Amino acid sequence: MYTLKKHSTIALGYFFLIALLGVILRLFPIVNISSNYKFLVHTHSHVALLGWVYTALSTIIYKQYIQNTNVAKKYNRIFWFTQVTIIGMLVTFPFTGYAFFSIVFSTLFLISSYFFAWLIFKYTPVKLKQRNSYKLIRVALWYMIISSLGPWMLGIIMQTSGQESSLYKNAIYFYLHFQYNGWFIIAVLGIFIYILEQHSILFSKKVFNNFFWLLNNGVVATFFISILWMKPPFIINSLAVIGSIFQLIAFGLLLKLLLENKHKLSLVFCPFLGNILKLSGAIFLVKLILQLTVCIPFIADMVSYNVDFVIGYIHWVFLGVVSIPILTFLFHYQLAIKSKVLLAIYIFGFILTEILIFYKGIINWLQLNMINNYYHYLAIASGLLLMSIAGVFFIQFKKKNPTTSISSEY
Ligand code: HEM
Numbered sequence: 001m002y003t004l005k006k007h008s009t010i011a012l013g014y015f016f017l018i019a020l021l022g023v024i025l026r027l028f029p030i031v032n033i034s035s036n037y038k039f040l041v042h043t044h045s046h047v048a049l050l051g052w053v054y055t056a057l058s059t060i061i062y063k064q065y066i067q068n069t070n071v072a073k074k075y076n077r078i079f080w081f082t083q084v085t086i087i088g089m090l091v092t093f094p095f096t097g098y099a100f101f102s103i104v105f106s107t108l109f110l111i112s113s114y115f116f117a118w119l120i121f122k123y124t125p126v127k128l129k130q131r132n133s134y135k136l137i138r139v140a141l142w143y144m145i146i147s148s149l150g151p152w153m154l155g156i157i158m159q160t161s162g163q164e165s166s167l168y169k170n171a172i173y174f175y176l177h178f179q180y181n182g183w184f185i186i187a188v189l190g191i192f193i194y195i196l197e198q199h200s201i202l203f204s205k206k207v208f209n210n211f212f213w214l215l216n217n218g219v220v221a222t223f224f225i226s227i228l229w230m231k232p233p234f235i236i237n238s239l240a241v242i243g244s245i246f247q248l249i250a251f252g253l254l255l256k257l258l259l260e261n262k263h264k265l266s267l268v269f270c271p272f273l274g275n276i277l278k279l280s281g282a283i284f285l286v287k288l289i290l291q292l293t294v295c296i297p298f299i300a301d302m303v304s305y306n307v308d309f310v311i312g313y314i315h316w317v318f319l320g321v322v323s324i325p326i327l328t329f330l331f332h333y334q335l336a337i338k339s340k341v342l343l344a345i346y347i348f349g350f351i352l353t354e355i356l357i358f359y360k361g362i363i364n365w366l367q368l369n370m371i372n373n374y375y376h377y378l379a380i381a382s383g384l385l386l387m388s389i390a391g392v393f394f395i396q397f398k399k400k401n402p403t404t405s406i407s408s409e410y
Pocket residue numbers: 018019020021022023025026041044045048049052053311314315318319323382385386
């Protein structure tokens with residue numbers, strides 16, 4: 001039997017696998033592992049973005065927008081085809097890196113994601129299309145499609161300018177930027193605002209238009225942050241600053257709405273999930289401030305030479321800004337069984353790994369000596385993350401909880 005709970009469990013399964021791969025990557029400096037590090041990073045990053053985040057987001061979006069229309073069959077076909085492409089990447093990337101079969105599976109994934117976007121655009125009922133949340137989801141799906149121009153361009157760039165060229169790097173940065181700042185973050189906001197709308201917590205038309213405009217112009221302008229490593233003319237830094245400020249103002253508008261509806265909001269989420277969402281908001285605010293800080297040429301320069309700052313920032317966004325709200329929404333919709341202890345361990349492991357990664361970045365920058373056994377501590381902290389994610393995944397099989405049928409409303 002097909003259930004959305006099954007789909008969300010599959011997403012959590014990918015989350016578990018990428019956490020496992022992440023820990024294996026962090027064991028490389030400590031133990032002798034006879035695998036290709038680069039190939040494992042490719043596997044980890046592809047399955048993280050396309051397996052965990054994509055599958056979880058698309059399951060929730062399906063649930064919110066078209067679960068009650070008669071498209072379960074079409075959705076299932078797209079869903080399972082997508083899974084074949086993800087599993088294809090999972091079994092080819094570790095052994096071949098970027099090679100014929102892994103590229104075929106990645107390309108097929110892109111095509112199936114277009115079909116998913118089409119399904120949402122075509123079958124979302126007119127009434128839902130008028131909602132502000134739908135406008136966010138629609139633009140998020142467009143960012144997903146736009147981001148895919150990056151991978152399509154890679155083939156051409158490889159033939160013309162080569163893998164070492166700036167163009168090649170920028171095509172990857174273009175993809176990553178529109179994936180996580182466009183598709184992931186705007187979709188998370190759209191899902192959140194949908195839940196608020198269900199409880200009559202609404203933006204006025206004028207405020208929403210401002211919020212939407214600031215957010216989206218921010219997404220486009222902050223792409224310039226991704227090319228600051230090339231030391232472009234100062235105008236590019238200025239555009240990136242303007243984009244970052246736009247997003248901070250948009251964040252302020254959302255915060256204002258939430259503060260004005262504090263009491264109603266306490267009825268939407270249980271106190272525990274409410275607190276987790278507040279924490280996500282704080283993590284998002286830190287991301288927006290970091291984004292603004294990195295526009296300063298001296299800092300941009302320092303970051304572009306310091307891989308730890310980049311990895312720390314990327315995981316701040318993926319594990320914090322994106323994954324924590326997604327877990328919260330899965331729990332909220334009972335698409336996953338909630339565990340307070342496991343979520344607490346996850347947050348502890350997340351903060352600990354971030355402190356350690358940024359610590360190494362600072363030590364390298366200041367050319368100081370690192371503490372002994374640094375890599376052991378980082379591996380242990382990452383192990384905590386793995387433990388909590390494994391826990392969340394495996395408890396899905398233990399207890400019986402109400403399954404959410406693919407064609408019935410929660
Ligand atoms: C759960 C615990 C996780 C651990 C322990 C972990 C660990 C790592 C490690 C060690 C690397 C390689 C860094 C390098 O040498 O370049 C890496 C790269 C990466 N990770 Fe994770 N990761 C985790 C979760 C995630 C999640 C949830 C996502 C996204 C949803 C993610 C996305 C990425 C990406 C995109 C890269 C490639 C970065 C690059 O090539 O510059 N990771 N991760």
